[in-house]
Amino acid sequence: MKTFDIQPVDRSLQTAIQAKIDHLNKPQHSLGRLEELAMQVCLIQQTLTPALTHPCHLLLGGDHGIEREGVSLSPREVTWQQMINFTHGGGGVNMFCRQHGFDLRIVDVGVDYDLSTVEGIIDRKIARGTKNFLYEPAMSEEEFEQAIATGCQLVDDCVAVGCQVLCIGEMGIANTSPSSIWMSIFGHLPLKDCIGAGSGLNDEGIRHKTEVLTEAMRRFEEQMPHPTTVDVIRYFGGFEMVTAIGAMMRAAEQHLVVLVDGFIMTACAVAAIQQCPAIQDYLIFMHCGDEAGHRQMLDIVHAKPLVSLGLRLGEGTGALCAYPIVDSAVRMINEMNNFDHAKITKYF
Numbered sequence: 001m002k003t004f005d006i007q008p009v010d011r012s013l014q015t016a017i018q019a020k021i022d023h024l025n026k027p028q029h030s031l032g033r034l035e036e037l038a039m040q041v042c043l044i045q046q047t048l049t050p051a052l053t054h055p056c057h058l059l060l061g062g063d064h065g066i067e068r069e070g071v072s073l074s075p076r077e078v079t080w081q082q083m084i085n086f087t088h089g090g091g092g093v094n095m096f097c098r099q100h101g102f103d104l105r106i107v108d109v110g111v112d113y114d115l116s117t118v119e120g121i122i123d124r125k126i127a128r129g130t131k132n133f134l135y136e137p138a139m140s141e142e143e144f145e146q147a148i149a150t151g152c153q154l155v156d157d158c159v160a161v162g163c164q165v166l167c168i169g170e171m172g173i174a175n176t177s178p179s180s181i182w183m184s185i186f187g188h189l190p191l192k193d194c195i196g197a198g199s200g201l202n203d204e205g206i207r208h209k210t211e212v213l214t215e216a217m218r219r220f221e222e223q224m225p226h227p228t229t230v231d232v233i234r235y236f237g238g239f240e241m242v243t244a245i246g247a248m249m250r251a252a253e254q255h256l257v258v259l260v261d262g263f264i265m266t267a268c269a270v271a272a273i274q275q276c277p278a279i280q281d282y283l284i285f286m287h288c289g290d291e292a293g294h295r296q297m298l299d300i301v302h303a304k305p306l307v308s309l310g311l312r313l314g315e316g317t318g319a320l321c322a323y324p325i326v327d328s329a330v331r332m333i334n335e336m337n338n339f340d341h342a343k344i345t346k347y348f
Contacts, residue, residue, distance in 0.1 A: 001144075001145070001148060001230045001275065002145065002148050002149065002152070002246075004249045004250070004252075004253050004276060005253055006249065006252045006253050006276050006278045006279050006282075007278060008278045008281050009043040009044055009046075009281040009282070010043070010046060011043060013042065013043065013046060013047075013048070014039070014043065016048060017038075017039055017042045017043070017048060017333075018039065020048055020333060020338075021035050021038060021039065021333060023338045023340070023346070024332070024333070024336040024337070024338055025336065025337050025338055025344050026336070027348070028348050031332060033304075033306065033325075033329075034325070034328055034329040034332050035329070035332075036329075037284065037325070037326055037329035037330075038050070038329040038330065038332055038333040040257075040281075040284065041257055041326070041329065041330055042333065043281070044255055044256070044257055044281070044282055045164065045255060045257075046255070048333075049333075049334055050330050050333065050334070051164060051330070052164055052165045052257065052326070052327060052330055053162050053163070053164045053165075054103060054158075054161055054162040054163045054164065055100070055101060055102045055103065055163065055164075055165045055166075055167065055323070056102060056103045056105060056158040056161075056163040056165075056166055056167070057093070057097050057102040057103065057104050057105065057166075057167040057168070057169060057316055057320065058105050058107060058154055058155075058158075058166070058167070058168045058169070058244075058247060059086060059093055059104060059105065059106045059107065059169045059170070059171060059315060059316060060107050060109055060168065060169070060170050060171070060172075060239075060240035060243050060244055060247075061079060061080075061082075061083045061106070061107065061108050061109065061110070061111045061115075061170070061171040061172060061240055062079075062108075062109050062110030062111060062126075062129065062130070062170075062171075062172045062175075062238045062239035062240035062241070062243075063076055063079050063110060063111055063112040063128070063129030063130070063172060063173065063174075063238075064129060064130055064138070064172060064173065064174040064175055064177065064178065064238050065129060065130045065131045065132030065133060065134075065138060066130075066132055066133055066134060066138075066174050066177050066178070066212070066216070067129075067173050067174035068132055069132070069134055069212045070208060070212075071174055071177050071198075071208070071209040071212055071213070072173050072174040072176075072177075072198055072201070073197075073198065073200045073201050073205060074173045074198075074200075075173065076112060076129075076173050076174075077113070078173050079111050079112070079113070079171055079172055079173050080111050080112070080113035080115060082171050083106065083108065083111060083113075083115060083118075083121060083171060084115070084118055084121075086104075086106050086120075086171075087106060087118060087119065087120030087121060091315060092313050092315055092317045093169055093315040093316055093317055093320065096316075096317055096320035096321055096323075097320060099320075100320060100323050100324065100327075102167060102320060102323075103158070103161070103163070105122060105154070105157075105158075106120060106121050106122065107121070107122045107124055107154060107243075108121050108122070108123055108124065108125050109124050109125060109126055109147065109150055109239045109240055109243045110125060110126050110127055110128070110129055110130065110147075110172075110238065110239030110240060111125065111128070111129070112128040112129040113128070122154075124150045124153075124154070124243075126139075126143050126146050126147055126150070126239045127139075127143060127239070129239075130237075130238055130239060133178070133216055133220070133235060133236050134212060134215065134216045134219070135219075137234060137235045138178070138234065138235060138236055138237055138238065139234055139237070139239065139242070141234065143239070144230070144233070144234040144237075144242055147239050147242035147243045147246060148242060148243070148245065148246035148249075149246065150243050150246065151242075151243040151244060151245065151246025151247035151248070151249070151250060152246050152247070152249070152250040154243070154247055155247050155250040155251050155254065155256070156250065156254075159254055159256070163256065164256060164257065165256060165257040165258075165259065165326075166247070166251045166256045166257070166258050166259065167258075167259040167261070167316050167319050167320060167323070168244045168247055168248065168258075168259075168260075168261065168265055168268075168316060168319075169261055169265070169314065169315040169316020169317065169319070169320075170238075170240045170241065170244065170261075170264050170265065170314055170315070170316070171240070171314070171315060172238050172240045172241075172264075174198070175238050175240065175241060175264050175314075176195075176196065176198040176263060176264065176291065177198075177209065177212075177213055177236075178236040178237050178238060178241065178267070179241075179263055179264050179266075179267035180194040180195045180196070180213060180267075180293065181194075181213055181216070181217060181232075181236045182232065182233070182236060182237070182267045182270065182271055183267055183270065183293060183296070183297045183300070184217070185217075185232050186229075186232070186270050186271065186274050186300065187270070187296065187297065187300040189293075189296065189300075191210070191213060191214055191217060192210055192214075193293060193296065194292075194293045194296070194297075195209055195210050195213060195292065195293070196263075196291045196292025196293055197291070197292065198291070216236075220235055220236075229271070229274045229275050230275070232271075233245065233271050233275075237271075241264065241267070241268050241271075244265060244268040245268050245271055245272045245275075248268065248269060248272045248279060248282075248283070249272055249275075249276065249279060251282065252276075252278070252279045252281075252282040252283075255282070256282065257282065257284065257326070258282050258283050258284065259284055259286050259316075259319040259320075259323065259326070260283050260284065260285045260286060260303075260319060261286060261287070261314070261315075261316045261317070261318050261319040262287065262289035262291065262294065262311060262312060262313075262314060262318050262319075263289050263291035263293070263294045263297065263312065263314075264314055265316070265319070266285065266294060266297050266298060266303075267297065269283055269285070269301070269303075270297060270300055270301055273301050280301060280303075283303075284306070284326060285298060285303040285304065285305045285306070286305065286306050286307070286318055286319035286321075286322040286323070287305050287306060287307045287308060287309060287311060287318040287319065287321070287322050288305040288307075288308040289310075289311050289312045289318060290310045290311060290312040291312045306322045306325050306326075307321075307322045307325070309321070
């Protein structure tokens, strides 16, 4: 895997940042998580006056070979149909990007359909979907490296236009399956506790999904009794998921604020943290979704999500929806008056 130079945030400014927060004209600690968020963003950007300029949202699309095993209620063609729908502005992700001023970039990294001529879709296709990990690794080593490199380049393109805050979403039918397996392996949890309904499976569908994924893990463990983190990521992951990991790593390397969405993107974040623990300093976990196991997955990395609204749409919609909370934290530290300027007695 490409080597990243991701350092823990430099905390030498922490005392000065805390003093600024404590001197705002409010009772000490009265703005709770907003104060924690302001601290985190200041440390990421190494400044007492943080900014969230040119927010970008990467929407990554890819198909999964494991979908052929009937582990998803939605058929494979929904991936490309939704990708085209996004170009028309008709998705949940479009609405939230418009609402909060995000530069939406729709990227095909592995959809099983020719989208190369569709206006509004960035063509970075690695292959037309991954292989079926019930029988073989989802991607080759070369494809894995290409996905990581693609994520890096996408982030560099965002940075080139002044992006300081990055959100990532996904579109890929059956991508809860690799996410559940990553959760089980990286969190040392029973696989059955990591599997949910995805796009709406009933009890019988969940039972079948559990059987398929259990068998896939059994075969993987036979082939790779001592796997590395990269082995696990490559064997099960989708192109959109590995590209997201590359994007997260590069964004941290560039000191961007990274907004983490729901079950799928949390699985990608957990995988990235397994590879490079320092990356967690740059991640804000935006919400706890309604997919079974999401809260447990957040617990693996001791993450505190900002909201819990029962969401499980994906696309990055939960992170986008909660973005105003991060914006409020930055506005708090930049725009609130302090005790001296307001001529209010500081009573603590």
